[in-house]
Amino acid sequence: NAGVTQTPKFQVLKTGQSMTLQCAQDMNHEYMSWYRQDPGMGLRLIHYSVGAGITDQGEVPNGYNVSRSTTEDFPLRLLSAAPSQTSVYFCASRPTPGTAYEQYFGPGTRLTVT
Amino acid sequence: AQTVTQSQPEMSVQEAETVTLSCTYDTSESDYYLFWYKQPPSRQMILVIRQEAYKQQNATENRFSVNFQKAAKSFSLKISDSQLGDAAMYFCAYRTANAGGTSYGKLTFGQGTILTVHP
Numbered sequence: 001n002a003g004v005t006q007t008p009k010f011q012v013l014k015t016g017q018s019m020t021l022q023c024a025q026d027m028n029h030e031y032m033s034w035y036r037q038d039p040g041m042g043l044r045l046i047h048y049s050v051g052a053g054i055t056d057q058g059e060v061p062n063g064y065n066v067s068r069s070t071t072e073d074f075p076l077r078l079l080s081a082a083p084s085q086t087s088v089y090f091c092a093s094r095p096t097p098g099t100a101y102e103q104y105f106g107p108g109t110r111l112t113v114t
Numbered sequence: 115a116q117t118v119t120q121s122q123p124e125m126s127v128q129e130a131e132t133v134t135l136s137c138t139y140d141t142s143e144s145d146y147y148l149f150w151y152k153q154p155p156s157r158q159m160i161l162v163i164r165q166e167a168y169k170q171q172n173a174t175e176n177r178f179s180v181n182f183q184k185a186a187k188s189f190s191l192k193i194s195d196s197q198l199g200d201a202a203m204y205f206c207a208y209r210t211a212n213a214g215g216t217s218y219g220k221l222t223f224g225q226g227t228i229l230t231v232h233p
Contacts, residue, residue: 041225
């Protein structure tokens with residue numbers, strides 16, 4: 001198993017550009033989520049999905065879109081990048097919501113918006 | 115809404131000594147999970163230890179143990195015999211055990227504590 005993979009590892013964008021952060025898992029996990037990590041604020045939930053075709057907003061969803069067409073993939077789209085979206089982004093997955101299983105995190109994507 | 119607070123932005127310890135990282139949380143729920151995650155410079159989030167709120171016994175994993183005080187809403191991490199490889203950012207996190215509601219599956223993180231280990 002590759003676990004949770006994220007691409008790219010690093011990205012620099014100009015204000016107003018769009019891009020998609022890719023996330024994939026090969027563990028057949030139902031639950032997937034996106035977090036952003038900012039200094040002094042820990043990780044905050046952007047969007048999550050409890051299964052293919054089902055997504056919902058987290059704590060800081062503005063400026064981000066998601067979709068979940070397959071169990072394996074959960075891409076995060078930035079439609080018009082802003083400097084406030086400079087952050088490290090983590091994708092995570094977990095087998096079944098509501099159980100004690102911990103989340104498995106991807107290696108993260110460091111995004112800089114200039 | 116649940117909140118998690120780590121009041122120690124930075125801690126340091128001598129190699130082979132013991133250090134305790136503090137975490138407090140606020141919730142109105144009775145059933146939940148608490149976690150400590152380690153984030154080394156590689157950025158990878160690594161689960162260190164997990165505690166289920168309905169269990170009174172404190173969780174332990176080798177050199178890592180917790181002091182879970184449910185009434186005080188406190189969840190500290192003790193690292194014994196500290197090693198250079200323990201140097202990292204440590205995050206405390208909370209997750210509800212309730213299957214319904216908008217918090218379903220969400221991890222709420224504290225701000226993090228940077229641990230430095232001196233040789």
